[in-house]
Amino acid sequence: MELKLLLLLMSLTVAATATTAEYVRPPPRKTLHFPWDRKPSSQPQQVHISLAGDKHIRVTWITNAKSSPSIVEYGTSPGKYSSMAEGETTSYSYLFYSSGKIHHTVIGPLEHDTVYFYRCGGGGPEFQFKTPPSQFPITFAVAGDLGQTGWTKSTLDHIDLCKYDVHLLPGDLSYADYIQNRWDTFGELVQPLASARPWMVTEGNHEKENILLLEDGFESYNARWKMPFEESGSNSNLYYSFEVAGVHTIMLGSYAYYDEYSDQYNWLKADLLKVDRKRTPWLVVLFHVPWYNSNEAHQGEGDEMMATMEPLLHAAGVDIMLAGHVHAYERTKRVYNGKSDPCGAIHITIGDGGNKEGLAQRYKNPQPEWSIFREASFGHGELKMVNSTHAFWSWHRNDDDEPVRSDQVWITSLVSSGCVAEKRPELRKILMAP
Known part of the structure; x- marks a missing residue:
């Protein structure tokens, strides 16, 4: 960032004086209730990613099918997967609840600041992320x-x-x-x-x-x-x-x-x-x-x-x-x-x-x-x-x-x-x- 722009932005900084805002808030909102969505038992659900060391990403998802593989296929072009990784699974139970099969798969090494396309478990929808x-x-x-x-x-x-x-x-x-x-x-x-x-x-x-x-x-x-x-x-x-x-x-x-x-x-x-x-x-x-x-x-x-x-x-x-x-x-x-x-x-x-x-x-x-x-x-x-x-x-x-x-x-x-x-x-x- 150029020095002039940096100085301009710094001049716009809020003054360091103690403030308690008097904003009038709207009424609270209710808890969201989601309609039942019966997905195929092998389809990835609840997909999220996290950093897993230098140039690596951990992909996590859940399936209801116990036999679903913990593989992630990925690449830099939509629908074209040049790499694949296999991970681990876990699950747990509480009273009458049993979780699905929880998959954790680390992929990489990956390039920085790059968009990757991926799918979980060998099928289902394609996702994308940016490193x-x-x-x-x-x-x-x-x-x-x-x-x-x-x-x-x-x-x-x-x-x-x-x-x-x-x-x-x-x-x-x-x-x-x-x-x-x-x-x-x-x-x-x-x-x-x-x-x-x-x-x-x-x-x-x-x-x-x-x-x-x-x-x-x-x-x-x-x-x-x-x-x-x-x-x-x-x-x-x-x-x-x-x-x-x-x-x-x-x-x-x-x-x-x-x-x-x-x-x-x-x-x-x-x-x-x-x-x-x-x-x-x-x-x-x-x-x-x-x-x-x-x-x-x-x-x-x-x-x-x-x-x-x-x-x-x-x-x-x-x-x-x-x-x-x-x-x-x-x-x-x-x-x-x-x-x-x-x-x-x-x-x-x-x-x-x-x-x-x-x-x-x-x-x-x-x-x-x-x-x-x-x-x-x-x-x-x-x-x-x-x-x-x-x-x-x-x-x-x-x-x-x-x-x-x-x-x-x-x-x-x-x-x-x-x-x-x-x-x-x-x-x-x-x-x-x-």
């Missing part, structure tokens, strides 16, 4: 706490309008809440988007279902939404990391053990040791329960995790932290240990995808010094990493049935500000501690 670019710019769509309401559909429609490369979802996907066929309807609802761009997700409280008294409680989530945890050295699908186009993204688990003796904490230290800020100058973190939240809803729920992990992530120079859980939108200044800090992270709460529980409309007053903008409306975010030093964040309210940009800010990376180099001794000390 992310290998370098800046890259755009992430962000929306958490989706559910399956009319507002969810509006959010998805608006995300579909933006030119994004990867979708980030900080927890609470389907709101199935033990009703297992709601996982299936959610998969069908998001398929048009999730089959065309990678969806990278982490778990929320509504994914924890404790099916058949299983200890971890994430049986259906783990079976359906497999993420690249093994590729990132994690031993749990509840936390992992991935890299794409100059961005190292860490997906943490708010509902996995996170104390200093936990597997997650030790994995996080090991993952941060591998981060090369010359290769990935941007460091982004996602989790479900926000650490900086001035809404009355879910106050203090992230305090213990923050007390354990914030010093580590601050020392690592995390640029942006994205969370859900609170059904509203909020953006902070750069903050650390409860106070403004030029080397701290910007925290964004975006649990406003459209869930059935409605909006969290009560905020604490006075507005904290670290809180810049907050509004209880449904919507989605767009995070564009323009280059190694500048990113543009915008939040788009969808309560008008059209995406209205209601908040925006240019963000300068901590690498370019010197914070990362300044804190490197502190980081090494923490990472190398037993």
Whole structure:
């Protein structure tokens, strides 16, 4: 992007003054109910894709036929498949419900920024996706706490309008809440988007279902939404990391053990040791329960995790932290240990995808010094990493049935500000501690 254009866009940035929006919201919308669609038992359903390591994509789908092969045929021309890969399957049961055959197949190596055409299981409809670019710019769509309401559909429609490369979802996907066929309807609802761009997700409280008294409680989530945890050295699908186009993204688990003796904490230290800020100058973190939240809803729920992990992530120079859980939108200044800090992270709460529980409309007053903008409306975010030093964040309210940009800010990376180099001794000390 030319310097003049960059300066012009930066001049349009919203002023950094604390704001609580007074937008008058329309009434809530009902949960969507889908008509019964009896597909052939072998036809792929609920198709979605995710990143699976460098130049690889994981394709996931479900069939009702137990004998359906877990193969994906793919190529760069419609109807012409030059490559094929075979994957693995899983399934699960809960009371009178039995899932279909859940297929996970990793394809690649793939070219960057390229459209591929593919079909699953050797038949059925053809899908297509575009791989992310290998370098800046890259755009992430962000929306958490989706559910399956009319507002969810509006959010998805608006995300579909933006030119994004990867979708980030900080927890609470389907709101199935033990009703297992709601996982299936959610998969069908998001398929048009999730089959065309990678969806990278982490778990929320509504994914924890404790099916058949299983200890971890994430049986259906783990079976359906497999993420690249093994590729990132994690031993749990509840936390992992991935890299794409100059961005190292860490997906943490708010509902996995996170104390200093936990597997997650030790994995996080090991993952941060591998981060090369010359290769990935941007460091982004996602989790479900926000650490900086001035809404009355879910106050203090992230305090213990923050007390354990914030010093580590601050020392690592995390640029942006994205969370859900609170059904509203909020953006902070750069903050650390409860106070403004030029080397701290910007925290964004975006649990406003459209869930059935409605909006969290009560905020604490006075507005904290670290809180810049907050509004209880449904919507989605767009995070564009323009280059190694500048990113543009915008939040788009969808309560008008059209995406209205209601908040925006240019963000300068901590690498370019010197914070990362300044804190490197502190980081090494923490990472190398037993």
